[in-house]
Amino acid sequence: MDQLKILVVDDESRMRKLVKDFLVRKNYEVIEAENGEQAIELFFSKKDIALIILDIMMPKLDGWGVVKEIRQYSKVPIIMLTAKGDEKDELQGFDLGVDEYISKPFSPKILVARVEAVLRRTTSAEGESIEIGGILIDKAAHQVKIDGVEVELSYKEFELLTYFVTNQGVALSREKILNNVWNYDYFGDARTIDTHVKKLRSKMGAKGDYIKTIWGLGYKFEVEG
Numbered sequence: 001m002d003q004l005k006i007l008v009v010d011d012e013s014r015m016r017k018l019v020k021d022f023l024v025r026k027n028y029e030v031i032e033a034e035n036g037e038q039a040i041e042l043f044f045s046k047k048d049i050a051l052i053i054l055d056i057m058m059p060k061l062d063g064w065g066v067v068k069e070i071r072q073y074s075k076v077p078i079i080m081l082t083a084k085g086d087e088k089d090e091l092q093g094f095d096l097g098v099d100e101y102i103s104k105p106f107s108p109k110i111l112v113a114r115v116e117a118v119l120r121r122t123t124s125a126e127g128e129s130i131e132i133g134g135i136l137i138d139k140a141a142h143q144v145k146i147d148g149v150e151v152e153l154s155y156k157e158f159e160l161l162t163y164f165v166t167n168q169g170v171a172l173s174r175e176k177i178l179n180n181v182w183n184y185d186y187f188g189d190a191r192t193i194d195t196h197v198k199k200l201r202s203k204m205g206a207k208g209d210y211i212k213t214i215w216g217l218g219y220k221f222e223v224e225g
Contacts (some may be wrong), residue, residue, distance in 0.1 A: 003029040004119065005057075009039040009066065010081065011058045016058040019053060020109040025116065035060025040069050043076075051119055053111070055081045064096065071097045071155040075142040077118045081106075097155045104154040130165050133223035135207060137162055139159060146207050156181065156199045160193075164211060164221035193218070 006028050010016050020030040031046065038062045043049055056063035067078060079100040088221070099118050102111055120130035122198070128139040136145040142158060144151045153161065159181045164172070174190040182192075197219060201208030212220045 003027055005029045005031060005038060005046065005048060006115065007031045007033060007043060007046075007049045007052045007064075009033045009036070009052065009058070010055040011035055013057075015055070015081075018108055019111060024110050026112055028115075035059050036063065037068045039066050043070060044075075049076060051115060052076060053081060054077045054078055054116070057083065067096045067098060075155065075158075079111075079114060081120060097159075103210075130162070132165055132168065133207065133210060134165075135165065135204075135210075137165060146204060151203055153200070153203060154197055157203070160196055160200055162202075164219070168221045168223065171214050171217060172219045177218060220222075 006023055006030050008016050008019050008030055009025075010019070011031075011034050016032045016034070020032065023030050024172055031042055031049070033042050035058050039052070039054070040061070043052070050065075054063045054066055063080060063110045067080075069079070070076065075097070077099045079102060080098045081102055081104055090131070098110075100114050102114060113146070130139075132139045134147045137158075138144075139162065144153055144158065144161060160177070163177065163181050174193050197211060204210075210221055210223055212222055214220055
């Protein structure tokens with residue numbers, strides 16, 4: 001089996017070396033970047049990176065900027081390294097689509113264990129696709145086709161559509177959608193969902209009608225005929 005490539009992004013060379021040494025021992029191929037801009041450049045030029053380990057505080061472009069940019073195009077697993085144990089940071093990270101959080105200082109052995117757990121989780125989901133009512137969702141490629149035509153969805157729109165489709169015919173409250181798609185108890189405004197649903201419906205064209213509004217509760221995905 002080919003070695004899995006891991007992109008390690010941190011402006012401290014010492015930290016990159018420490019992480020790299022442990023990952024190489026576990027037979028991973030490690031690619032290094034010292035700032036956010038370089039990370040994005042490497043990610044899009046290599047194309048087959050299996051996981052990203054990403055520091056938040058970096059010059060040129062911070063970790064948040066890197067996640068936002070990559071999540072527009074890819075669902076590659078991302079483990080965020082942070083010096084802060086700030087819950088707000090973690091919530092922001094999960095909202096953007098970060099898979100795991102590790103606070104510095106950390107044990108490299110723990111990091112390697114987390115890397116292996118995340119990769120196990122994501123590679124087992126590969127090859128999964130769902131087809132319903134002319135909609136094809138390819139989870140591994142993070143791609144949606146409607147009547148054979150690819151539709152460009154943001155990371156959250158993709159997650160939302162996948163959640164609707166896997167729960168078709170079930171009335172879903174806004175609270176339930178937030179907890180499942182945004183991955184934490186969201187203390188903000190449920191209008192976040194309404195905004196995403198509106199955008200998703202418009203991108204789906206006529207198929208957007210499959211997402212029914214249940215007044216006073218939330219939504220239900222139902223294919224007619």
